[in-house]
Amino acid sequence: MNIVVLVKQVPDSGLARQLDAQLRVDRNGPNNVMGELDEYAVEAALQLKEAHGGEVTVLTLGPDQATETVRKTLAMGADKAVHISDEAAAGSDALATSKLLAAALGRLEWDLVIAGAESTDSGMGVMPHLLAARTGAAAATGARKIDVDGDTITVEHQRDNGYDVLTASLPAIVSVWDTINTPRYPSLKGIMAAKRKSVETLTAADLGVDPSEIGGDAAATEVLSATDRPERTAGQIVTDEGDGGRQLAAFLAAEKFI
Amino acid sequence: MADILVYVPESGKHAAEVLTLARSLGDVTAIAFDDQSTALASEYGAAKVYRVTADGVDDYFVEPKATILTDLARQAGPDAFLLPSTDEGKALAARLAVALDNGLLTDVTGLDAEGARQDIFAGATVTASKITKGFTLATVKAGATAAEPAPGEPAVEAVEVRVADADKRVRIAERVDEPAGDRPGLSEADVVVSGGRGVGSAEDFALIERVADALGGAVGASRAATDAGYYPHKFQVGQTGTTVSPQLYVAAGISGAIQHRAGMQTSKVIVAVNKDADAPIFGMADFGVVGDLFEVLPQVLEEAEKRK
Numbered sequence: 350m351n352i353v354v355l356v357k358q359v360p361d362s363g364l365a366r367q368l369d370a371q372l373r374v375d376r377n378g379p380n381n382v383m384g385e386l387d388e389y390a391v392e393a394a395l396q397l398k399e400a401h402g403g404e405v406t407v408l409t410l411g412p413d414q415a416t417e418t419v420r421k422t423l424a425m426g427a428d429k430a431v432h433i434s435d436e437a438a439a440g441s442d443a444l445a446t447s448k449l450l451a452a453a454l455g456r457l458e459w460d461l462v463i464a465g466a467e468s469t470d471s472g473m474g475v476m477p478h479l480l481a482a483r484t485g486a487a488a489a490t491g492a493r494k495i496d497v498d499g500d501t502i503t504v505e506h507q508r509d510n511g512y513d514v515l516t517a518s519l520p521a522i523v524s525v526w527d528t529i530n531t532p533r534y535p536s537l538k539g540i541m542a543a544k545r546k547s548v549e550t551l552t553a554a555d556l557g558v559d560p561s562e563i564g565g566d567a568a569a570t571e572v573l574s575a576t577d578r579p580e581r582t583a584g585q586i587v588t589d590e591g592d593g594g595r596q597l598a599a600f601l602a603a604e605k606f607i
Numbered sequence: 608m609a610d611i612l613v614y615v616p617e618s619g620k621h622a623a624e625v626l627t628l629a630r631s632l633g634d635v636t637a638i639a640f641d642d643q644s645t646a647l648a649s650e651y652g653a654a655k656v657y658r659v660t661a662d663g664v665d666d667y668f669v670e671p672k673a674t675i676l677t678d679l680a681r682q683a684g685p686d687a688f689l690l691p692s693t694d695e696g697k698a699l700a701a702r703l704a705v706a707l708d709n710g711l712l713t714d715v716t717g718l719d720a721e722g723a724r725q726d727i728f729a730g731a732t733v734t735a736s737k738i739t740k741g742f743t744l745a746t747v748k749a750g751a752t753a754a755e756p757a758p759g760e761p762a763v764e765a766v767e768v769r770v771a772d773a774d775k776r777v778r779i780a781e782r783v784d785e786p787a788g789d790r791p792g793l794s795e796a797d798v799v800v801s802g803g804r805g806v807g808s809a810e811d812f813a814l815i816e817r818v819a820d821a822l823g824g825a826v827g828a829s830r831a832a833t834d835a836g837y838y839p840h841k842f843q844v845g846q847t848g849t850t851v852s853p854q855l856y857v858a859a860g861i862s863g864a865i866q867h868r869a870g871m872q873t874s875k876v877i878v879a880v881n882k883d884a885d886a887p888i889f890g891m892a893d894f895g896v897v898g899d900l901f902e903v904l905p906q907v908l909e910e911a912e913k914r915k
């Protein structure tokens with residue numbers, strides 16, 4: 350079974366992030382990491398490969414420095430990678446991003462595509478369905494568990510108050526939450542082996558996508574302005590010296606919660 | 608007057624908020640797949656309801672509804688199409704965007720003639736955006752606005768559809784509901800009491816439950832608590848859990864990591880109990896107690912009992 354994993358490099362969500370002068374995510378800082386949920390997607394792909402054989406190809410769209418993220422996936426055990434890198438793609442919206450990724454998927458042989466449930470920078474959570482709509486593959490998203498048997502895939506789709514069991518025939522596109530597994534760390538051996546693995550770098554033109562259809566100018570959405578949210582200011586903080594609970598209760602009573 | 612389409616799934620509060628927001632923009636036409644949704648649309652001021660019946664629509668994932676919504680959008684030619692920002696709402700919006708080659712905004716927290724508001728980077732930055740291609744297709748985040756009823760008698764148009772075989776790619780073989788018990792649902796509750804790693808064990812979450820019950824609220828948990836198995840994952844609040852925006856949020860033994868704050872920072876009143884005076888959660892708390900939650904919370908319970 351051949352699997353394509355979608356990974357996106359993002360600024361570390363645990364640190365301060367900002368938009369640049371063009372109101373785009375500042376991706377030039379040193380704090381870029383693999384989308385935190387994408388690590389779970391890579392792990393899911395590696396586990397399926399270990400059980401069923403086949404090849405794991407990583408696909409990313411991003412600037413040159415996204416190579417670091419690609420290297421990490423190869424070090425974790427992915428077999429090869431395709432990196433779409435094109436100045437013209439800067440500022441792409443979700444629709445244009447999906448055009449490029451779908452074009453790349455069209456050139457690869459796959460039975461299954463695995464993505465994160467959402468990226469950890471923009472977090473739209475739409476890419477798998479955009480790609481399914483473009484490729485005609487089945488989309489079973491938001492998985493907390495994936496099983497493949499022959500050409501049937503079964504997914505437990507996580508909901509707030511339970512889950513749905515989804516079944517489909519391959520080829521399919523799935524996305525995963527962080528409940529699905531525990532991603533492995535790259536081993537030293539993996540890091541060494543990654544250096545010999547192939548990374549194909551492609552431009553929009555290589556994929557047959559007209560550069561005028563992608564990037565900021567072609568975007569169907571426009572960011573007009575951005576402001577820092579005023580920080581919530583701290584209210585009254587008391588130190589418990591035996592009656593902290595009573596003070597809290599008095600606050601709750603004053604606010605009419607008890 | 609602008610024409611606004613709204614997809615109304617059965618779930619209550621969130622859908623009511625989307626209808627309320629839609630009403631502020633123009634005449635609302637709701638799309639409902641069951642009687643509950645039709646009733647909700649009437650209660651929240653829809654002028655018109657497309658009441659869709661489609662045999663088997665609930666047996667397949669996303670695609671049948673996406674096709675039906677696409678057809679209705681083509682037919683109605685709206686100025687805006689709003690859906691709740693849920694997994695389903697986002698999936699449907701994505702499908703609409705591709706089918707209609709229309710721009711798409713997700714997790715919108717406000718919308719007016721000027722544009723859409725989005726809270727990005729876990730809420731640290733607020734942006735205003737608009738769609739430059741097609742109509743305003745947006746998913747609206749829970750808590751974006753307060754639901755306000757405006758009961759009316761909408762014109763109900765019955766729409767009967769056959770689900771196409773091409774939309775039967777992903778079958779919903781089974782729905783497993785894990786009942787929330789007697790407490791209100793996490794995303795709908797007016798009060799949420801959450802415990803974190805500081806609670807220390809599954810057994811001790813009983814204290815969090817007792818406080819939730821005393822306040823008539825739901826129980827939540829941080830990811831550290833769900834990862835450690837103290838409480839089930841479905842109660843996780845935060846970036847990869849549920850987003851809540853209750854009147855009162857109580858965080859006990861929770862440090863206040865950015866991914867946790869992403870799921871609760873729009874709560875009206877925030878209360879924190881933490882041993883560590885430097886915990887970031889205190890920076891956003893309206894009232895905080897620096898202390899041991901096992902000392903503080905039992906005292907709150909006693910006082911609540913007295914005041915009953």
Ligand SMILES: Cc1cc2nc3c(=O)[nH]c(=O)nc-3n(C[C@H](O)[C@H](O)[C@H](O)COP(=O)(O)OP(=O)(O)OC[C@H]3O[C@@H](n4cnc5c(N)ncnc54)[C@H](O)[C@@H]3O)c2cc1C
Nearest residue numbers: 355410442443464465467468471472473474475476712713
């Ligand atoms: C703060 C912010 C807000 C934005 N808002 C909008 C908006 O409202 N509308 C809009 O059209 N665009 C928006 N964009 C642009 C849009 O987010 C990008 O085009 C993005 O690449 C796709 O969206 P996502 O990352 O949210 O994808 P998601 O759907 O959240 O991503 C899900 C998964 O898809 C895969 N994936 C996503 N992007 C890539 C990639 N580049 N390469 C490989 N795999 C990928 C990953 O596996 C990821 O986990 C926004 C961008 C930012 C930074």
Ligand SMILES: Cc1cc2nc3c(=O)[nH]c(=O)nc-3n(C[C@H](O)[C@H](O)[C@H](O)COP(=O)(O)OP(=O)(O)OC[C@H]3O[C@@H](n4cnc5c(N)ncnc54)[C@H](O)[C@@H]3O)c2cc1C
Nearest residue numbers: 385803804805829830831845846847848860862867882900
């Ligand atoms: C991609 C990604 C997604 C994430 N999504 C989420 C999410 O959805 N939700 C979420 O919550 N986290 C999420 N996280 C994890 C997040 O970064 C934090 O690790 C997590 O929120 C920490 O939980 P905590 O506050 O319970 O634990 P800790 O940070 O360990 O804090 C425990 C706190 O309890 C206090 N404490 C200990 N004992 C006591 C006591 N007896 N009385 C009072 N206080 C006590 C300590 O002082 C400490 O402040 C995510 C992380 C990533 C990378």
